[in-house]
Amino acid sequence: MSNVFIAFQVNEESRPVVDAILADNPNATAVYSPGLVKIDAPNSLVIKRESIEEQLGQRYDLQQMQVNLVTLSGHIDEDDDQFTLSWNH
Amino acid sequence: MTVDLQAREIQPLRNTFSHVARYVGDDKPATRYQEATFGAQATSNFHYRPTWDPEYELFDASRSKVVLADWYVLKDPRQFYYGTWTMARARQQDAMESSYQFVESRDLINKMPDDLRDKVCQVIIPLRHVAWGGNMNNCMIAAYGYGTAFTAPASLHAMDELGVAQYITRLGLALDEPSGLDAGKEAWLKAPQWQALRHLVEDSFVVRDPFEIFVAQNLAIDGLLYPLIFGHFIDDHVALNGGTAVSMLSAFMVEWHEESNRWVDAVVKTAAAESEANKTLINEWTHAWSKRMHDALVPIAQMALGDKGASTLEDVFTQFQARCKKLGLSA
Amino acid sequence: MDTTVKQPAMNRNQRMQALTRDLAWQVRQPEAVFPARSLEGIRIHDWSALRQPLQPTLEKYWKLQGDKDKRLYAITDAFAQNNGQLGLSDARYANAIKLLLQAFSPIEYSAHRGYARVARQLGLTDAAFQSADHLRHNQLEIHATSLFNKYFNGMHSYTEWFDHHWMLSVAKSYADDLLSAGPFEFLVAMAVGFNPIISNTLYVSYMSAAADNGDMSTSSAGLTAQSDKVRHQAAGLTLVEFLLKQDPANLPIVQAWIDKWFWRSVRLSSLVAVMQDYMLPFHSHSWQEVWAMYVEQPLQKVFETWKPLGLTLPSNWPQACEQQAHVSHQTWLRLYRYSAGLPLHVWAPNAAALDWLSKKYPGTFDAMFRPHMMGLAHQIAQGQRPQEKAAPVLCGTCQLPVPGMEGSTALSQAKTLQGRCFCSLPCQHIFNLEPEKHSAQAAYSLQRHAWSMPVTQSSDSGLFDGSQDQHNFEEWNGGMQHP
Numbered sequence: 078m079s080n081v082f083i084a085f086q087v088n089e090e091s092r093p094v095v096d097a098i099l100a101d102n103p104n105a106t107a108v109y110s111p112g113l114v115k116i117d118a119p120n121s122l123v124i125k126r127e128s129i130e131e132q133l134g135q136r137y138d139l140q141q142m143q144v145n146l147v148t149l150s151g152h153i154d155e156d157d158d159q160f161t162l163s164w165n166h
Numbered sequence: 167m168t169v170d171l172q173a174r175e176i177q178p179l180r181n182t183f184s185h186v187a188r189y190v191g192d193d194k195p196a197t198r199y200q201e202a203t204f205g206a207q208a209t210s211n212f213h214y215r216p217t218w219d220p221e222y223e224l225f226d227a228s229r230s231k232v233v234l235a236d237w238y239v240l241k242d243p244r245q246f247y248y249g250t251w252t253m254a255r256a257r258q259q260d261a262m263e264s265s266y267q268f269v270e271s272r273d274l275i276n277k278m279p280d281d282l283r284d285k286v287c288q289v290i291i292p293l294r295h296v297a298w299g300g301n302m303n304n305c306m307i308a309a310y311g312y313g314t315a316f317t318a319p320a321s322l323h324a325m326d327e328l329g330v331a332q333y334i335t336r337l338g339l340a341l342d343e344p345s346g347l348d349a350g351k352e353a354w355l356k357a358p359q360w361q362a363l364r365h366l367v368e369d370s371f372v373v374r375d376p377f378e379i380f381v382a383q384n385l386a387i388d389g390l391l392y393p394l395i396f397g398h399f400i401d402d403h404v405a406l407n408g409g410t411a412v413s414m415l416s417a418f419m420v421e422w423h424e425e426s427n428r429w430v431d432a433v434v435k436t437a438a439a440e441s442e443a444n445k446t447l448i449n450e451w452t453h454a455w456s457k458r459m460h461d462a463l464v465p466i467a468q469m470a471l472g473d474k475g476a477s478t479l480e481d482v483f484t485q486f487q488a489r490c491k492k493l494g495l496s497a
Numbered sequence: 498m499d500t501t502v503k504q505p506a507m508n509r510n511q512r513m514q515a516l517t518r519d520l521a522w523q524v525r526q527p528e529a530v531f532p533a534r535s536l537e538g539i540r541i542h543d544w545s546a547l548r549q550p551l552q553p554t555l556e557k558y559w560k561l562q563g564d565k566d567k568r569l570y571a572i573t574d575a576f577a578q579n580n581g582q583l584g585l586s587d588a589r590y591a592n593a594i595k596l597l598l599q600a601f602s603p604i605e606y607s608a609h610r611g612y613a614r615v616a617r618q619l620g621l622t623d624a625a626f627q628s629a630d631h632l633r634h635n636q637l638e639i640h641a642t643s644l645f646n647k648y649f650n651g652m653h654s655y656t657e658w659f660d661h662h663w664m665l666s667v668a669k670s671y672a673d674d675l676l677s678a679g680p681f682e683f684l685v686a687m688a689v690g691f692n693p694i695i696s697n698t699l700y701v702s703y704m705s706a707a708a709d710n711g712d713m714s715t716s717s718a719g720l721t722a723q724s725d726k727v728r729h730q731a732a733g734l735t736l737v738e739f740l741l742k743q744d745p746a747n748l749p750i751v752q753a754w755i756d757k758w759f760w761r762s763v764r765l766s767s768l769v770a771v772m773q774d775y776m777l778p779f780h781s782h783s784w785q786e787v788w789a790m791y792v793e794q795p796l797q798k799v800f801e802t803w804k805p806l807g808l809t810l811p812s813n814w815p816q817a818c819e820q821q822a823h824v825s826h827q828t829w830l831r832l833y834r835y836s837a838g839l840p841l842h843v844w845a846p847n848a849a850a851l852d853w854l855s856k857k858y859p860g861t862f863d864a865m866f867r868p869h870m871m872g873l874a875h876q877i878a879q880g881q882r883p884q885e886k887a888a889p890v891l892c893g894t895c896q897l898p899v900p901g902m903e904g905s906t907a908l909s910q911a912k913t914l915q916g917r918c919f920c921s922l923p924c925q926h927i928f929n930l931e932p933e934k935h936s937a938q939a940a941y942s943l944q945r946h947a948w949s950m951p952v953t954q955s956s957d958s959g960l961f962d963g964s965q966d967q968h969n970f971e972e973w974n975g976g977m978q979h980p
Contacts, residue, residue, distance in 0.1 A: 150795040178647035214677035249566040256563025298520035309614035
């Protein structure tokens with residue numbers, strides 16, 4: 078089993094994204110260092126636009142996530158509603 | 167009780183980097199444009215030659231026949247660095263987004279006369295390919311040109327051209343079904359009215375001199391195309407005949423052209439002024455490419471403006487020549 | 498217009514295709530317009546099969562980038578207005594910024610020019626985006642560090658040093674090799690070399706640690722640069738898969754490039770290693786930890802997924818991984834030795850730093866390096882300062898000093914060998930793949946010994962103790978010394 082990960086800058090904008098990820102991925106763990114949060118998950122991780130909108134209370138375009146994105150590891154699959162990282166190709 | 171709010175006195179050792187100070191002095195802080203531009207490109211002691219072009223160095227002024235004592239004389243009057251450029255474009259994008267919402271919410275496209283709508287598609291959609299050509303040619307300048315002052319704005323201009331291509335595509339999708347884009351491409355490849363322009367664009371792709379490309383693409387091609395199509399055709403003819411929506415959705419192209427002309431003009435004028443040899447060279451290139459562009463636009467002007475096409479094109483060409491005269495070129 | 502039958506709206510992929518690939522067309526003379534496409538023996542049959550993960554339209558791009566830069570420059574401005582440079586953990590930290598500016602900003606610039614060339618040579622619009630992004634990174638770094646240049650030494654002539662100084666030859670050689678490479682090699686080099694090994698360490702872990710050391714300016718610049726690099730990384734890995742799937746003939750070519758650029762990037766990363774372990778007064782992760790977390794594990798996983806395509810881990814992978822326990826310490830000792838002629842300061846790590854290094858490198862640090870580090874402190878206490886100004890012999894490929902080849906005897910030896918001295922077998926192998934190209938570099942770097950050293954004023958070089966940087970920082974902070 079190997080992890081996928083995704084890391085964001087820590088700020089008000091990324092908070093709902095991080096919260097949504099942790100809510101939708103029960104096996105994910107978040108580790109904070111100065112200015113940075115790294116989220117690891119076994120095998121795969123999904124980010125749902127709807128979940129972010131729930132956290133945020135406003136419409137959200139998944140591409141906005143890129144503003145605070147720092148790094149990631151895993152194969153990307155994306156559409157307008159969801160962004161998935163996985164090692165299952 | 168008094169509180170002494172004396173600020174700490176901390177004197178800087180210097181105002182800017184030495185390679186910047188060489189250009190602007192060190193008596194006050196340099197601007198962000200200056201610090202990003204001057205001296206950013208390596209000039210000597212290259213470890214390797216290009217495997218793809220071994221007769222030149224990695225950055226080589228001799229790729230152009232234009233000779234400048236210092237290529238950093240070609241400053242951008244807009245003083246764009248990446249940050250100010252992208253923030254300006256983001257604001258323009260906001261305005262375009264508002265226009266799209268306005269047009270869509272009031273169903274203004276459907277309220278256009280059918281034949282006008284068809285005409286716009288016919289004239290505009292193939293131009294997304296010309297804009298892509300503009301992206302390619304400005305990438306060429308950004309890649310092979312000499313000196314950051316010249317190449318960095320070209321890199322941003324390449325992105326702008328791609329932006330135009332994408333705005334035209336989006337406009338096409340607003341005006342017609344996706345198959346309209348295919349039809350536009352067919353026309354670009356096969357319809358007789360487009361072949362002279364297409365061949366011109368393709369011929370520009372094999373030019374090897376970055377400054378000649380600059381003159382061909384940014385002065386001659388865009389300098390005639392924009393006033394004819396986005397000026398006369400869209401902002402006059404189409405807008406006045408029930409197609410204001412199209413004018414709104416093309417606003418970026420008009421604004422951008424006017425703004426970037428300040429850069430294009432400054433570069434041409436400065437390079438031409440440096441020597442008679444440069445001036446002769448730039449004149450030749452301008453004459454050759456603008457004449458060819460003019461001829462390529464004849465069938466397109468006809469397609470767009472019918473009987474008025476030929477005379478409108480002549481007006482555009484006359485104005486272009488006047489513009490060149492102001493840049494120190496001969497008519 | 499008859500609109501009784503409406504076509505289905507375009508899905509996201511179709512839309513992206515219309516906005517990018519579909520803008521191009523089959524030109525009359527493709528060989529004349531795209532001569533470099535066939536330069537390297539790479540065969541492409543269907544460009545439309547190349548996916549573009551995270552690729553925005555220009556409309557979205559401008560919005561995203563505009564947001565990022567508005568935010569970033571607000572931080573840069575505020576940092577400057579508040580004399581943020583006074584809030585650094587310690588003036589020694591500034592030496593990391595010097596290395597960043599001297600070695601890595603020019604590489605960002607080279608990547609900018611290189612991607613523009615690839616965009617034109619292949620007719621690839623994604624590369625145009627990446628070119629603009631790297632221009633952004635180069636400029637972010639210049640702007641973020643501009644403030645530090647006003648108050649600290651060792652930054653003012655970074656472009657001149659990049660072009661001339663032997664210490665930066667490893668960076669210039671890397672940048673020039675990227676620029677000299679054909680378009681496909683360039684893309685593979687960025688995908689498997691620069692992005693995973695340099696970007697992921699320098700712009701992630703190091704930048705986070707920078708914030709901890711009071712440098713919000715560079716930290717913010719680096720982290721926001723990464724937001725572009727994530728996109729690049731995704732595009733790069735996708736491209737490698739695409740090349741492999743297009744034609745079996747591509748496999749050996751791409752594998753050779755992967756082996757080369759992985760190794761060259763590992764050698765270059767020694768500068769990041771020394772920044773991470775030695776130039777952060779408030780420590781963060783060790784370089785070895787950063788390597789494991791951000792390079793070794795992710796790349797291992799990537800290569801596992803590539804196995805079915807026929808790719809293997811670089812042949813020098815085990816050697817590269819083994820080095821990571823030693824590289825930062827070796828690099829620090831070398832910088833110390835030559836510091837009289839380098840545009841940065843050095844010092845003897847204090848007791849707390851030594852203990853941290855022992856803890857992070859259990860066994861190896863105490864056995865191999867602690868005695869040397871304590872020796873530095875001893876020398877300084879005796880009033881001895883590093884004197885050496887002559888350049889060491891540099892590896893004919895990566896341009897790092899060849900261990901054991903210092904002094905005039907070594908230089909004569911190197912001349913006899915025409916500069917064909919190598920720091921390692923992988924470097925020798927890379928040389929042998931393109932001997933003519935690398936011979937020119939080897940000969941040129943030998944000549945460098947005959948030149949006068951580039952101007953570094955004495956205030957740029959030598960020991961931190963007693964430097965103008967140290968003196969000024971104490972004075973600005975009201976005479977308070979930092980530990």
